[in-house]
Amino acid sequence: MKVLEAEFMKGFIRMADDGWKMGWHERNGGNLSYRIKKEEAAQVKSDFAPSGWKNIDASVPMLAGEFFLVTGSGKFLRNAVIAPEDSLCIIEINEDGEQFRIVWGLVNGGRPTSELPSHLMNHQVIKQKTNNVYRVVYHAHTTNIIALTFILPLSDEVFTRELWEMATECPVVFPSGVGVVPWMVPGGRDIAVETSRLMEKYDVAVWAHHGMFATGENFDLTFGLMHTVEKSAEILVKVLSVRPDKLQTITTQNFKDLSDSFKVTLPEQFLKP
Ligand code: 13P
Ligand code: ZN
Numbered sequence: 558m559k560v561l562e563a564e565f566m567k568g569f570i571r572m573a574d575d576g577w578k579m580g581w582h583e584r585n586g587g588n589l590s591y592r593i594k595k596e597e598a599a600q601v602k603s604d605f606a607p608s609g610w611k612n613i614d615a616s617v618p619m620l621a622g623e624f625f626l627v628t629g630s631g632k633f634l635r636n637a638v639i640a641p642e643d644s645l646c647i648i649e650i651n652e653d654g655e656q657f658r659i660v661w662g663l664v665n666g667g668r669p670t671s672e673l674p675s676h677l678m679n680h681q682v683i684k685q686k687t688n689n690v691y692r693v694v695y696h697a698h699t700t701n702i703i704a705l706t707f708i709l710p711l712s713d714e715v716f717t718r719e720l721w722e723m724a725t726e727c728p729v730v731f732p733s734g735v736g737v738v739p740w741m742v743p744g745g746r747d748i749a750v751e752t753s754r755l756m757e758k759y760d761v762a763v764w765a766h767h768g769m770f771a772t773g774e775n776f777d778l779t780f781g782l783m784h785t786v787e788k789s790a791e792i793l794v795k796v797l798s799v800r801p802d803k804l805q806t807i808t809t810q811n812f813k814d815l816s817d818s819f820k821v822t823l824p825e826q827f828l829k830p
Contacts, residue, residue: 560601560661568776569626573637581697582634588670590627592692598624605660614746615674617681618654629667671744678753683772691772693779698768701790706765711737717827722806723789730785732821735761
């Protein structure tokens with residue numbers, strides 16, 4: 558089968574296009590990666606043409622031998638739908654998890670996203686954390702979350718609690734909460750280490766003054782998670798634009814009742830009065 562005929566490719570392109578339509582991917586902003594299932598890779602392998610090995614700038618031994626579909630660096634996510642073979646690539650990780658090679662795509666040259674270290678280190682963490690279930694890592698420049706990083710303290714507790722309070726279903730959609738990375742230089746190993754450390758606890762990491770990373774089992778759940786967190790941030794921006802304090806909100810007791818009803822465990826850390 559040709560790579561472009563594969564279902565995972567169609568799902569990936571739809572997600573990139575949906576993110577563009579949400580306004581999260583100005584210019585080349587944002588990037589996406591998918592850890593391809595063994596049987597999916599086997600179906601399209603005849604379409605691969607491997608190039609040379611290159612350093613990842615991160616060590617991901619738990620991903621040795623895996624294939625990933627990723628966006629290209631400098632590529633606009635809005636173009637994934639019209640020219641996937643120019644915008645995207647499939648990479649293979651070598652046997653010690655230090656190098657990758659492009660096996661498909663980027664037909665006009667280029668390299669995988671500059672955030673490849675963050676994507677792969679996150680994949681390594683979530684693969685272990687979820688016992689091989691999570692496969693998608695998504696980075697988007699979500700307007701309202703970015704705005705909040707200028708006016709809220711950059712702590713996991715404050716961001717989680719404020720976002721949970723903005724919509725009743727939030728603690729059900731992201732019960733473990735969200736982590737916050739202070740401003741750091743993007744595109745390298747250091748920010749990758751910080752972000753992947755947060756992914757051990759959370760499915761979402763906020764990058765101060767930059768955007769967000771969301772992880773999940775499939776395209777729908779990961780996109781839905783990004784959308785839910787960003788929508789909650791939008792409500793908070795609206796509330797704070799009207800007045801600096803809330804007249805009423807969802808209380809700690811409300812969250813406890815919700816966790817009983819919906820059978821989700823909410824960390825004590827976020828249930829302080
Ligand atoms: P890339 O074009 O290299 O993916 O970078 C975009 C981005 O959002 C960096 O954080
Ligand atoms: Zn970015």
